[in-house]
Amino acid sequence: CRNAANKTAEIYGRIDILFNNAGITIRKNAVDLEPEEWDLVLDVSLKGQYLLSKYVIPYMKKGGGGSIINTGSGWSLRGGEKAVSYCAMKGGTLNMTRAMCIDHGKDNIRVNTVCPGDVDTPMLRSECEQLGREYNENFNCRYCFTRQAFSNKELCDPCHECYHG
Incomplete structure (x- = not known):
């Protein structure tokens, strides 16, 4: 994570945005x-978000601010x-997002969490497999937030709003 932040700052001269979107699940x-x-x-997932944020925040602070978006x-x-x-x-x-807002908002660093429903990804399909369900069946269960999966593109719109305010 440190190397990724350092290399990004070296190549681009600054870091304005971090989108923490890596994750796995074991059902x-x-x-x-x-x-x-x-x-x-x-x-x-959680430690990865923390470590990337840890190493990116100093670059954002040095550049006058930035935006961290956690999934x-x-x-x-x-x-x-x-x-x-x-x-x-x-x-x-x-809750990490809330704490980071308190700690780094004064440095003009916005920290947001987007909380989508199910997004059509290989991870979602793997979850269905782990639960012994057909992919479409997963969206008919009472624990699902939506009856259909969002596309990756649909997730981009709220992230764009978080970055541009």
């Missing part, structure tokens, strides 16, 4: 999830079936 409940799986989900989820706000590590990570993302 298991608290009893079935192994500690190593818990660590993997939180390391890739949350509907599950940042409520729990979900067989998703204990994912829900913990996404809830952590939301």
Whole structure:
């Protein structure tokens, strides 16, 4: 993460925006999830967002400000079936964003979390597979926020608004 921030600043001379969008999920409940799986989900997703932000914020501060956009989820706000590590990570993302706003807003660094519903990605299809469901069936369950998946492009619009204000 440090190398990515340093190289980006070296190439472009500054860093104005960070879009933290990496993530994984392992669909298991608290009893079935192994500690190593818990660590993997939180390391890739929550720790990754923290580390990238840690190394990008000094460049943003030096440049007079910037925008950090973290990808949350509907599950940042409520729990979900067989998703204990994912829900913990996404809830952590939301509260990390709040803390970073308090700490870095004075430096003209905006920090937002977008919380989309299901987005049509390989990860979503993998979730369906982990749950033993057909892809389309996933959107008919009572735990789904929407009845259809958003496209990646539809996720870009709120991110654009976060960056441009």
